[in-house]
Amino acid sequence: MLTVAAACRLGDFTLDVSFRSAHRRTVLFGPSGAGKTMTLQCMAGFLVPPRGYVAIGETVLLDTERGINVPPWRRRAGAVLQGDALFPHLNASANVTYGMRRVWRGREPTRALALLAAVGLPGYGERRPSDLSAGERQRVALARALASDPRALLLDEPFSAVDAPVREQLRRDLIALVEARGLPAVIVTHDFDEAHVLGELIVVLVGGRVVQSGAPADVAARPRTATVARLVGAANVLSGRVVGWEDGTAVVRAEPFLLRVAPSTRGETVQICIRPEALRVGPAAGDRATEAGGVEARVLQVLPRRVGATVLLAAGGTQLEAWLPGRPPAPGTLVEVSVPDGAAHALEPEDEARAAEVTR
């Protein structure tokens, strides 16, 4: 169990976050400048917010109301900072031994080698940080953090400096390590793919606030605001107007579609998100009647994906993005686009989402 709340001001940036996670792997996700790193620093104790609360498991590390502020060196927060920050004057083994606690006295070198082997670097003890690749350095940093017997692992953009294939492997190894050791981990990233792979819970930060938190699939499927929708790659955000109500759901005209959604507010206008992978695209109806709710669109551009393709469509004055699994239609052709039930949901205005967020 992990509880974090922090409110502080730095220049003209205001951080006011609050979240709770019962999961082992929690991801702080958001664009750069959203306050992810600041939140992590509050957890590690590098930054002390005027109002805040941090607890890992049963241990309260910060509670400004009760005047508790455990200094960073007693928090044992196992921080792995952006860009690994290995000690350049120490070799890999000495880096790992560095934070070992007294109970390991006399056994440090053996344990360092074992930990290096555990992160996939057997026999790397003598290497200097300058002789290691970015991925290897990141692994040493991980071993070093584990060696300090931390309460949790705090990882700030851990794999941002690493090439894509290595990153993939590092992600898998990180998940395996965290699971094997039963350590809670908090991972900061601005990459939704990474958040999706690493997180059991994703906490989305925008502008210093938590705008959404949930399981990766839920965040991907139902982003709460237009900003989150854009961040998770749900590209189709349409402005709509409520034209009627039927059994508690609103009938919304969002050009070019007429959709039924459940908006959170009773306003006149509402923003609609349609996930690109949910859009249904078929051959143009031609003379026969279009499917219920289907509209005609022209294919503008086709961008191959590893499986299927991203297809950009023009339907009336609206540009739509669809991710199609099979063989995509050729650019220029006419197609019919429809929105299956449940593929569209109403977004909340940016401010409402903020107010609705739970506070401690």
Add this chain to the structure above:
Amino acid sequence: MHNARGGRQQPAAPAALCTRGRVKYTGKAMARRTASDTIDAPFRADADSRLAGRPHAGAAEAARASRRLPAILAALGAVLVLYLAVPFLVGFTSLDRADTIAAARDAISAGAVGVSVATATLSTAIALVLGVPLAYILARGDFRGKALVAAAVYLPLVVPPLAGGLLLLTVFGPRGILGGWFDARNIQIADAWPGIVLAQVFVAAPFLIVAAQVAFAGVDPALERVSYALGVPPLRTFLRVSLPLAWPGILAGLPLAWLRALGEFGATVMLAYHPYSLPVYLFVQFGAQGLRAALPIAAILAVLGIAALAAVRAAGGVWAGRRP
């Protein structure tokens, strides 16, 4: 990974050749290259250098040509170098061998060499022990009045040493605020070796503090934060991370401070005319017997200075070589 390691131990010769005159390969790039170049290394190395737009031969010349510097800058620099070096050449070549040996013997028997070396070393040690913490505080601290503290470090530099000595007299002179206290307890400061040390610390410490401050500022604060996060408290972090990483820079400041202390005359002559330190002895000999008698003492000072620089260079090499 193991592949790359093997490759680095025995880099293919042509690959090594074609790196000359080009940007030096980093270890990582080198490892990647040699690992993939094992089969057709000669061909690939050749193709590589052609791709880089430079043939094998002439690469060094090309690099040199691109580094051609404006002649006017070289000329201006040459004037200054000549001016700096010529007095040494003229002065020391005019030394008479027998005279010099005699003068050196005199200087040693008068105690001036011993006093100077001992006091300069002690002053540098004091400046090191007190100055390094101060430099760290200045580099990392965030407190009210930091600007004032930083300015205070430069105070000895803004007054001529002679004036500095005058100021020291107001504190440590026989009637100074602390000098009187020491005097009452029969501890002699002025006109004794403690006075020499005080004068030297006063003028030499800023050099060490500034060098150390720059060195500490160059240590990535993230390394200290990581150390805290690993459970190591600030003082141990300072000793195990900040200080070792800043040490080469501090080491570079040591000879500057030591030489400044060794050559200290102005403040010393005000506070401690006796016992003679080398610069004071030089001044006295010059006044009594003229240039010929004083010149060998200047030579002794120069030799000590060169020896100090060489010693620190050697120590720096040892330091760099023995990292764990």
